[in-house]
Amino acid sequence: MKRYFSFLLLLLIAACSSPKIAEAPFGEGSRYPHLTNTENCGLLVSWFEPVDSTTFGLFWSEYENKIWSKKSLIYSSTDFFINWADFPSIFELNENTIVAHWPEMSADGTYDYDVRISYSNDRGKTWSKPVIPHRDGKHAEHGFVSIYKNENHDLGLVWLDGREMAGGHGHGSAGNMNLYSTSFDSNFKQNEDIQIDNMVCECCPTSAVQIGNVTLVAYRDRNEAEVRNINILRKVNGNWGKSYSVHDDNWIISGCPVNGPKLTEKDGKVAIAWFTAPEGESQINVAFSSDKGKTFSDPIRVDAGKSQGRVDLQWIDENTVLASWLEADQENSSIVYRKIATNGILSEITSIETLGGGRGIGYPQMEIAGNQILFLWTNPIGKTRIESKWVNNYHPSK
Numbered sequence: 600m601k602r603y604f605s606f607l608l609l610l611l612i613a614a615c616s617s618p619k620i621a622e623a624p625f626g627e628g629s630r631y632p633h634l635t636n637t638e639n640c641g642l643l644v645s646w647f648e649p650v651d652s653t654t655f656g657l658f659w660s661e662y663e664n665k666i667w668s669k670k671s672l673i674y675s676s677t678d679f680f681i682n683w684a685d686f687p688s689i690f691e692l693n694e695n696t697i698v699a700h701w702p703e704m705s706a707d708g709t710y711d712y713d714v715r716i717s718y719s720n721d722r723g724k725t726w727s728k729p730v731i732p733h734r735d736g737k738h739a740e741h742g743f744v745s746i747y748k749n750e751n752h753d754l755g756l757v758w759l760d761g762r763e764m765a766g767g768h769g770h771g772s773a774g775n776m777n778l779y780s781t782s783f784d785s786n787f788k789q790n791e792d793i794q795i796d797n798m799v800c801e802c803c804p805t806s807a808v809q810i811g812n813v814t815l816v817a818y819r820d821r822n823e824a825e826v827r828n829i830n831i832l833r834k835v836n837g838n839w840g841k842s843y844s845v846h847d848d849n850w851i852i853s854g855c856p857v858n859g860p861k862l863t864e865k866d867g868k869v870a871i872a873w874f875t876a877p878e879g880e881s882q883i884n885v886a887f888s889s890d891k892g893k894t895f896s897d898p899i900r901v902d903a904g905k906s907q908g909r910v911d912l913q914w915i916d917e918n919t920v921l922a923s924w925l926e927a928d929q930e931n932s933s934i935v936y937r938k939i940a941t942n943g944i945l946s947e948i949t950s951i952e953t954l955g956g957g958r959g960i961g962y963p964q965m966e967i968a969g970n971q972i973l974f975l976w977t978n979p980i981g982k983t984r985i986e987s988k989w990v991n992n993y994h995p996s997k
Contacts, residue, residue: 623975624660624670625985631686632975632985634964638691639663642966642973645673645689645699646985647681655679657687657701659723662968673717673726678704680712680742683961683977684804684857690746696720698746698754703729706738714741714758718787732756732781733792737765740776743859745807749814750837754783757807757816759799776801778818778832780839795839796820800827804859804962810867812836815892817860817871820844825851829860829873833892845886845895848875858908865914867891868941872901872922874908881906883924885939899943907932911965913972918942921972923951923965931955934963934976951988956980 625632628649635643642662648670650656656675661668680702687701698718705713715729733741740761749755763774778799781792800819807816814834820842821827828844845860860873869888876882883906884898905927913921915938923936926948933953938946951974954960959979966973972990977983 623662623667623985623987624658625987626670627982627984629658629985630977630979630983631681631683631961632964632977633686633688634966634973634975635688635690636966636968637661637663638694640968642968643689643691643697644964644975645687647679647687650675653677655681657699659689659697659699661723662973671723673699673723674701674715674729676703680704683958684802685742686961688744688746690748692718692748692754693752695722697723699726700744700746700756702742708738710740710761711738712740712742714744714756716756718754727787730787730789732789733758733760733762733779735760735762735765737762739765740802743802743804745805745816747807747809747814749782749809750812751782751784753785754787755807755809755814756781756783757795757805757818759802759805759818760794761801775799776821778805778816780816780834793839795832796830796842798822799830801855802857803855806860806862806871808862808864808869810864810869810891813891815862815864815869817845817862817873819856819859825853827852827856829871829875831871831892831895845871845873846884846898848877848884850875850877852876856908858910861910861912863912863914863920866917868914868917869895870912870914870920870939871895872910872912872920872924874906874910874924881908883908883910883922885912885920885922887941896941899939899945901937901939901945902926903935903948909960909962911963913965913967915967921965921967923963923974925960925963926950928953932957932960934960934974936965936972936974949990951990952976952986954978954980959983 760779778796803819820830858874883902886895907925934951956979963976
């Protein structure tokens with residue numbers, strides 16, 4: 600009898616233990632994920648995956664209670680613009696509403712593509728007809744979208760807009776790349792789309808966060824002398840201010856480096872990470888702001904000396920962020936991360952994965968769920984597929 604009760608006790612303990620984390624539902628040919636958190640400490644992910652020999656699908660899944668939902672199709676097309684740097688995203692607007700965006704070709708030119716937006720008011724069961732938020736009607740590059748929840752808790756967007764470059768032949772054509780913004784109200788009626796910078800770097804990802812009544816947008820700027828610093832634009836009480844540089848890196852480069860910044864916010868504090876290479880010395884910098892982005896601290900260099908960029912950034916407690924990026928490793932690339940405290944103290948660099956593929960890796964994604972970190976990336980070697988790794992017990996307070 601005693602042995603029987605011991606056996607029942609073991610069964611009870613096993614039943615009450617945390618379940619093993621389920622595998623994410625990425626199939627063969629999956630690529631270029633976008634990972635974001637939810638209000639209930641879960642995760643959303645979107646990605647491209649083939650539907651058949653000519654068609655790709657934009658899929659999504661939700662991670663909650665250590666379980667990934669079955670993958671679900673948002674939209675399919677034979678005309679997606681499938682690119683390692685300008686990829687779809689997904690965003691939780693509220694408990695019921697999820698928003699997705701993707702780039703889709705508008706004409707035959709290499710960079711003739713539009714931004715398309717779709718939303719679901721029933722948490723992904725059904726999706727709206729796609730909307731194009733830019734109203735110029737030009738066959739030109741429109742992309743590198745950042746989605747955020749604005750001061751009214753409605754949908755805000757920023758993107759790179761190449762309408763002034765229309766009719767040319769790619770990034771080297773006449774006209775400047777612009778930065779545009781718009782918003783949608785609670786009924787998804789679009790407000791005005793406005794230009795907020797008239798000359799920016801042509802193909803670097805953007806980043807945006809909302810802090811109370813202040814919107815912060817980070818992007819790579821460009822001037823006539825080809826200096827390409829990371830700039831900030833602030834919108835306060837509905838009005839956009841003047842753009843300024845986080846730091847004067849004085850990186851002069853005649854072409855776009857395809858390496859954008861990353862903003863993250865927690866309890867009114869802001870951090871930013873970015874790639875730069877003045878005088879050919881590639882590096883990753885992190886800076887902090889305690890005044891809602893009015894000013895930033897001097898940059899803290901965090902890389903190991905051979906950075907390739909493609910940064911991600913998350914707060915892990917009130918005084919510490921976690922930064923990830925690609926570091927060169929002979930002929931391969933290593934996904935690495937480290938902790939950076941606001942006082943400048945750095946943890947050791949930890950490697951997540953070393954793999955080949957260069958641009959095919961895309962932008963590795965990183966999000967925190969509880970006391971774990973999930974890393975996602977595309978492995979382009981052999982049969983292309985999204986791969987993942989969980990890091991447990993990273994001790995945010997240490």
